[in-house]
Amino acid sequence: MSDGLFIRSTLDLARQEGLDRLDAQMLLLHALGRSPHDRAWLIAHDGDQMPTEAAARWEQLQRRRQAGEPVAYLLGEKEFGGLTLNVDARVLVPRPDTEVLVEWALELLPTPGTGAPRLLDLGTGSGAIALTVAARRPDAQVTATDASADALAVAEANARRLGLPVRFAHGAWLAAVPGECFHVIASNPPYIAEGDPHLAALTHEPVSALTAGPDGLDDIRQIVAQAPASLPPGGWLLLEHGHDQAAAVRELLAARGFEAISSRRDLADIARCTGGLWPGAR
Structure with a gap:
């Protein structure tokens, strides 16, 4: 597990750094290996601690998004x-x-x-x-x-x-x-x-x-x-x-x-x- 990084605080930090709320939710779900549209899961599990590997994936995805890369490319799909x-x-x-x-x-x-x-x-x-x-x-x-x-x-x-x-x-x-x-x-x-x-x-x-x-x-x-x-x-x-x-x-x-x-x-x-x-x- 990561050092005290929780789902709720991860999203809060992303918002403070200027990442769009919906983008952050979709990318975090993707990093956690879940459907990027399963936002209800995030609400139900916002007190869960981030697994170390998911946290690493999230950091990479967040950096790429902040550099302007489209969310669809980061997810690999678009509806x-x-x-x-x-x-x-x-x-x-x-x-x-x-x-x-x-x-x-x-x-x-x-x-x-x-x-x-x-x-x-x-x-x-x-x-x-x-x-x-x-x-x-x-x-x-x-x-x-x-x-x-x-x-x-x-x-x-x-x-x-x-x-x-x-x-x-x-x-x-x-x-x-x-x-x-x-x-x-x-x-x-x-x-x-x-x-x-x-x-x-x-x-x-x-x-x-x-x-x-x-x-x-x-x-x-x-x-x-x-x-x-x-x-x-x-x-x-x-x-x-x-x-x-x-x-x-x-x-x-x-x-x-x-x-x-x-x-x-x-x-x-x-x-x-x-x-x-x-x-x-x-």
């Missing part, structure tokens, strides 16, 4: 769309806001019994979008792409562990699936402008999955330009984007010939996703 995804520094940490994009995609897929709906997740990262759709719509044929072989390795491992039949393809945007057609194309591409001050808080995540040119729209421009070749008449393109980019993305879609263009808001009531219907003429 998304009802699934537990394994994540590490090869992929972005899935954000709850992206679930807005997933729900929209699910709404737009053809109804069950009308043939297998086809969905493409461009830039899949950990596989969050593709795997959630595959879990919710077992009848769908889901394909996921990424230009990063490392990211695909993470997504493929998640698919195997979860037993979800997603097909993966390596390549940049639509070039990864030449000649194929999908009812819905969904993407959470890089959309932060190079030099954006917010990047300072994201140094532990892969920069290639975050930034896209001087205004953050370079990758979205590519996807909008390429997507019609892979959409049937009535197919949809859905894009996640930055908090101030909805109008610009709507303009890009309109200029390319998309119709029924609209945006949807995230949990903070910010226009976070924009999509449009492809009318047919290429």
